[in-house]
Amino acid sequence: MQIMQSIGQALLMAFNMFWExxxxLILGFTLSGMVQAVVSHQTLARTLGDDGPKSLTFATLFGITSSSCSYAAVALARSLFQKGASFTSAMVFELASTNLVIELGILLIVLLGWQFAAAEFVGGILMVILLALIFRFTLTPRLIQSAKIHAEKGIMGRMEGHAAMDMSVSGDSFWQKLLSRNDLTAISNYFVMDWASVWVDIVIGLLIAGALAAWVPDTFWRIFFLTNHPTLAKIEGPLVGPLVAIVSFVCSVGNVPLAAVLWRGGISFGGVVSFxxxxxxxxxxxxxYRKYYGWKVMGYILITFxxxxAAAGYVVEFLFEALGIIPQNRNVVAIGAGIQWNYTTILNIIFLALASILVIRFIRTGGLPMLRMMGSTKHEMPQEHAMQHHDR
Incomplete structure (x- = not known):
């Protein structure tokens, strides 16, 4: 009986965070879909051919406008690398597409506060710069050639089909694309496909966060994160944050609820960001990475990333502390609050209606077959979905 109550408490906390x-999430994925609908993959490949400031800037901007699914970002990065993008630009695109996307920022503001969203943006830009510098001095032509040889083998990862689908609409200008009569179809496609690609990570992240919040006592977190030793805690946080993430198996926006639990438990501000x-x-x-690029390149990516x-976590920690804007309140409302008649419930109803419109549009315009192709290779996909999606 006690076990069932404990499980129920964990599930309740997970649901409370989901409701919050x-x-x-719906707003973020909708805005992301709007941007993806006007930027084609062909445009990406043409502008990321080297590791100069211009290409890296475009890699960052394109990453910001892409899907937040980590698996799709990794698959698309390999595809861009195969098509001629530099390895550095492909990796920068990866970083930006999972750490600087619209939906992540909105989620951080709502769940943890604007300071975390600002830290994620500042830290993400800093991480792009640091990675480019490290690659410039340590990435050898032999390592790039090894990555290229392995990439050409075309070994499957995850979300290959989703990464290969280019459903952007055609048009002469940004606004012409955005306001075209078929733009709603493209947005609905990206909205549903992005949800389909990350819902597992979101569910796992919520369940893990709910279990940790319900079952792990505060005393453990205080000891683990050295909360009684503030200086040591600041040193430990950015180092241990990524290590916790590595073994949590949760990626993309799904790790934000877990980050909220770690913050409530006492991890440093920089530790949350690096996590x-x-x-x-x-x-x-x-x-x-091992399948795509081989063992050596996988190890190189792990170490450099x-x-x-960790470095970005440290800089953000000390920068925001110097500015005096690190939050002092570690209470996360979403962990304990339930469904109430407040602005959250009203906004959920409004955005669920919006989501319903997009899902219905997706189904009525023949989108269901695309869901079955998300795990396919580009070679297994019909040509009209592997290439640019034109107005219909």
Whole structure:
């Protein structure tokens, strides 16, 4: 009986967090779909051919406008690399597409506060710069050639089909594309496909967060995160944050609820930021790097990504402390609050209606077959979905 009550408490906390983040997720994926609908994959490949400042800037901007699914970002990065993008630009695109996307920022604001969203943006830009510098001095032509040879083998990872689908609409200008009569179809496609690609991570993240919040006592977190030693806690946080992420198996926006639990438990501000950054080095994705690029390049990515994530966490910690804007309140409302008649419930109802419109549009315009192709290779996909999606 006690076990059942404990499980029920964990599930209740997971649902409470889900209810709190529902409307931000719908809003974020809708805005992301609007941007993806006007930027084609062909445009990406043409502008990321080297590791100069211009290409890296475009890699960052394109990453910000892409899907937040870590698996799709990794698959698309390999595709861009195969089509001629530099390895550095492909990796920068990866970082931006999971750490600087619209939906992540909205989710952080709602669940943890604007300071965390600002830290994620500042830290993400800093991480791009650090990674480019590290690659410039340590990435050898032999390592790039090894990555290229393995990438050309075309070994499957996850979400290959989703990464290969280019459903952007055609048009002469940005506004012409955005306001075209078929833009709603493209937005609905991206909205549903992005949800389909990350819902497992969101559910796992909520369940883990709910279990940790319900079952792990506060005394454990205080000891683990050295809360009685503030200086040591600041040193430990950015180092241990990515390590927790690596073994949590949760990526993309799904790790934000877990970040909220870690923050309530006492991890440092920089530790939260580095934990969220580390969705690209969790164990399943490291295995995909091994398949895509080989063992040596996988190890190189792990080491360089970890160093940049930890370094960004430290810089954000001390910068925001100097500015006096690190939150002092560690209470996370979403962990304990239930459904109430408040602005959250009203916004959830409104955005659920919006989601329903997009899902219905997706189904009525023949989108269901695309869901079955999400795990396919580009070669297994019909040509009209592998290439640019034109107005219909």
């Amino acid at each position: 983040i529902l409307w931000p 969220i950054f580390a969705d690209l080095i969790i164990l399943p994705i490291l295995d995909i 970890y160093l940049t994530m």
